[in-house]
Amino acid sequence: MLPDPDVTVVVVARGGPRGLARAVRSALEQSLPGVEVVIVDEAGGAASARMAARLVAGARDRVRAFALQERSGGDGRARNLGLRYARGRYVMFLDAGDALDPHACKTMVTAAAQAGADLVAGRCVQASRDGERTRFPGLYAERRLHPSISRAPELLDDATAAGKCFRRAFLEREGLRFVDRLRHADLLFTAAAYAAAEPIAVVPDRVHHRSADHRGVPRTDLGDFADRLEIHRRTGALLRARGDEALARRVEARFVGRVLPRCLRELRGREPGHRQAFVELARGHLAGLDEALLTEAGRMPAIAALMVLEGDASAAMAAADYAPRGTGRPVLAVEPVERDGRVYWPGAGLGTALGRRVLDITDLGIATAPLGALRLGGEVTRMRRAGRALRVSGTVVNPLGRLGPGTDLGGTLEIRDRHRAGRVFEVPVTVRARGGEITWEAVFVPDAVIRPTGLADRTWGLWLRLRAGTSTVEVRLTSDGVAHRGLLLPVRPRLTRAAGDRLEPYVAETGELALRVAAAGWPARAALPALRRAGRSRLRPAARGRTGPPGDRLGDPASGPPARPVVR
Template sequence: MLPRTPRPGPRPRVSVIVPAHNAMPALTRALTSAMEQTIGIARLEIIAIDAGSTDGTAAELDRLAADCPALKVVRQEPGGGPGRPRNTGLDLARGEYVFFLDADGHLGPDALRRMVAMADQNGTDVVLGKMASPTGRGVPRAVFRHNQLRTDVLGSHAYSTLGPWKLFRRSLIERFHLRFPEDCRTDEDQPFTAAAYLNASAISVVADYDCYHLTRRGTTARNPARTGLTDRIDAIRLLFQTAARYTQPGPRRDHVMRRHIRRDLCGALRALPREDETEARTRFLPELRRWATDHCSDTLFRTLTAPERLMVHLLRTGRFDDLLTVIRAAKEDAGRGRLVEKGRVYWLHPFFRDPAADVPDDCFDVTDRLPVRHHLTGAAWCGGSTLRVRGRAEVKGLDAGPEDRTELVLRHRDAKDELCVPVTALDEEAAGGGTVNRDFAADIDIATADDGAPLRPGVWDVFLDVRAQGVSRTIRFGNRHDEGLDIGTARRVVAAGPGQRARVTPYFTTPYGNLSLDIGPAPRGAPCEVTEALWHPSDKGTLVVAGRLLPPGTPPRNRVLRLRAEHTDGRVLDHPVRYAAGHPAGAFTARLPVRDLARGRWTVTLALVGHGEGPPRAAPVPPPARLPGTRWVRRGRPDYAKPLTDRGETTLELRIAPVRLLAAVRNRLGGRI
């Protein structure tokens, strides 16, 4: 039974779709969490589909709907799996966005408002809200390390979570006519979510708020170890078909397929011993072999773990007997030793170099999978142009010998130049003898690091080359560092050769948090260096800039330093600076009342101005890595200022504009205008 034709009115912002089958008592909490969203019930429609429940679900839905006009109840016969009621909800949905809420989950009170705001502000088609599980059910973590405004399946860990508990833009769903498969017994949500990811203009992540809470109910149905291949094979087939349909051969497809090869195909292989052997050989293995042959490129194959490479190789070559032998003995074989030979490390599996097995050595090579423990403990200037980087590194499981070492490696992101910086070991004693360069310091002299020449401008990514027993492992460095380490404090203008100066900005990359150095030319004749820029903690709308003179001392006679804001239309406003008492090094602070500036774009610099002394000498105010936007009320209307860059490679530019009144009115009225 479908609900009556909806009454005319403003289109809801979000349609919350809730399939329910014998869902009591958890259903009450799920629906209540939707009805109590801070976005406002007037901006929602909640569509609950009862698929033939017999436990009181129908009565509870009727009770809740009697007090909530936004709740629409649909009755349908059981069958079709969870995909069928979700599709019914999609056919009825009118919202700009859709959120799929399971009857055994619930929303955080502010979840939908935050996710809708993220999609609105960034024009994204899918928003992942952070998931939490008070009952201990596993939830993804890597994708929720920090907020991401606009990303995709390559730039984030979003593809690791294919559950439907996300905010989807409904126009995306309808443009590609995305629906849930109704003949899959389990995992029917994954092909739908995969298709949405791969066709989205961009993806956003809300990581600073628990948006969706999972419970243990349904865990068994989604656990590959407890679900037979008969129930899972259709969904896995659709996943491979979806990934192949919406990607072209190349890095993007390999990135997507890697998830399906590792988790779905290899997961299915590990489940084979629990299946009837005749059915495994005649039904499952031939289809799994086709997937391995069609969708696992040679490039992707090399990124798999050694046990996965061994299984896929035996599968692709049709050696089903050997494959089943390997799968059955996997737990015992996982603990076998390693062979270090000519700079490579091999897994000593019984098939390794067994003439009868005839398996290539590449299937057992674990060199690139050896874990490297590394930690960045500090980065600070220890001389005029020398940045000292301190850290710790070791190859787990291998003891370094006297001739082994660690080196810091700098790679230019565009020019592909590579430079090695020797390190000084700070702790050379290791248990059991030998030396291990665990704690080290490396001095990067910006003026001479390139074989006596200055580092060229551009971004240099920092790596570690860690060697032990002749084995070399090169890894990105910096994503593990001391808590509270503020790398931005190491930004500096330094000497970079005779008569030359360079601006050096260490920063952590997004989203992985690795260390990089951005090197650019210092402004010619810059009178000062900016050390900090932040919003005043109590004077709303006021920017505070701190710095020091270059060279240290006092400003030249007849010239004064001013904090300058310049509008794109040519208007210039100067504000005084205040020197520290005595200012032997010329340390100063200045305040810019941004709230008093006209709307538009303003560039912020520090200028040394005077009469009859030629043009002003200016220094940029580089935007801090974490300078947020700010808001204030001007003449009864809210305005905001927002930095237009997020790294120190350009002068700080602020956009000042009014907060959209239509959006504010819409928030109050609970609908679109």
């Protein structure tokens, strides 16, 4: 057994043996020699148990494994067991599938020793299709030392246990442990550690690699969201009990301003009943917060929160759509109202002074901006097969009636490759304006129009490019989950039918209605997983920007005018 290890890395075995092996080996291959690993297998199954035994046998002096006989509903019990058997002066936590940077432990221990820090936070990177991105980059831009969390409250924005190094004597002195049977327990644990730690060191070095295959429970899962709300409630209560009212309000404001809008954006993929149940959970939590937080959270998050308090799921999701993540363009998915020369987000709150203040969106310029500058929301209300053809119809938001009955309307349905910008298949649509409502319809043969390779281009988003007089307006299409339910469309991938034989509609996390290549028949079901793995590494660079060999037949007499691939 390794004498007096510097660091104990606690790894929870979850998600399969390969992910467990990756995590453990990244800890064993640290440039700091004094690193031990404690594996906790939380009822991970026979394959995980065999891998844990193999890893122990390969490094018996540095790896120990323990098992829980049943899942606890979160990682709290497993991490607490790992803490019980930890012997290192410092403790780090790692999920199976993730990995530590080769110098992570040396970086963290050095920073802790030099500063006498109870807690060291380092940079965590998330793998993605486009490379790596740093989580919370502003927090880790430079090396810093803070006497306490009150001098750097922004650190609470990244309250996961990933990328943190805790002095074990500090954890024991403060009696810090993870709560049991709640998911997101690390948010409460890390917040409690931040509140007690003196001092806190921050390093800009890359410490933690989060796997691209890391798949947790969806944010919109009702049980997961209920746990998240309870963790937020307990975090606020803990900080207030310590006399840190400003920190408690920061955590609550972040929930209103960041966490809730992100969940609402992903809620469009759920059916109406699930959406309403989700909103009711959020409504109960928001009702217990200070009303003033609405004015501190930012305009669109405040509107989303107010819509949740009114129980209006559609308006709440629309407000989240207008506050996109990153550099995305806002989507206006609700029709504003005009009163006394002011423009408001629609809602029952207009009858109150707070509501009018929060819902006033006059300065967004929706009434005066050129139509082409707006990105509107639209909904697919019906998708049905008619022989080989597919008939798709829906509605478009008409902001303040600006698309009047005298407007010359037309457009195209665009089927866009969601991962390779510029590759688009276009289908003509018929657009009508009746009584202020804008409706549209398209008819086409899916397997004649949509011809993916089936590997790198597995998902396709549905958009409408609306022509209104001399203006062109982009419309993001979504669905309430009913219009596309149970629909499967035939597809003929260019590479081989083994790449897939069906397209199935779904609502993506970005809110757009999309189609993904799936396998229904035996050849595709057998071959598709292996082909996709090969496609990720070999075909994507070669396929970028291509629309297929010239001369491919994309149209069909039954679908009207032929669709065409366009590269913009």
